[in-house]
């Protein structure tokens with residue numbers, strides 16, 4: 207069931223590899239099917255090489271397995287928590303991408319000092335607190351801190367991104383790492399220059415409403 211979504215998730219997991227956002231079996235992408243409300247997520251511990259639609263698990267919103275007998279990703283309860291609390295979100299991504307996770311290791315948000323950050327996120331990329339892995343606690347921490355951003359850092363851990371679909375959440379994961387990398391470089395050169403709030407809002411509006419075809 208939901209074969210099209212499974213195929214897309216396999217493709218999007220490969221994008222995480224292509225953009226060097228994950229290593230080994232780390233990281234995951236999930237999607238909510240807007241029609242059935244079912245969630246598709248990668249099975250636990252599946253390597254990226256040789257990944258296929260058979261490695262995707264279908265669950266309902268209560269975490270009940272609907273299809274297959276593989277164990278879902280250990281982050282599934284956090285993904286479910288986010289879907290339950292954000293009707294606008296149909297895609298969630300988790301990575302430990304290096305530069306963004308470096309900010310998480312020191313508990314710092316990524317400040318909005320680039321037009322690219324204004325465009326994509328419209329604010330500083332927040333850093334939520336430390337939470338242990340295992341249940342929905344990470345999801346709650348993300349929902350409580352992400353605000354209007356599409357990405358949130360988790361202190362001492364990594365990155366969660368959200369989107370109107372899985373592809374949008376993957377795009378946010380690529381963008382947050384790119385932003386973190388440039389800001390990290392800038393910090394070696396000197397003082398970061400903040401962008402005035404009014405300009406951040408105007409840039410974000412232009413990018414999300416006018417830019418593109």
Ligand SMILES: [Zn+2]
Nearest residue numbers: 300301363364
């Ligand atoms: Zn993680």
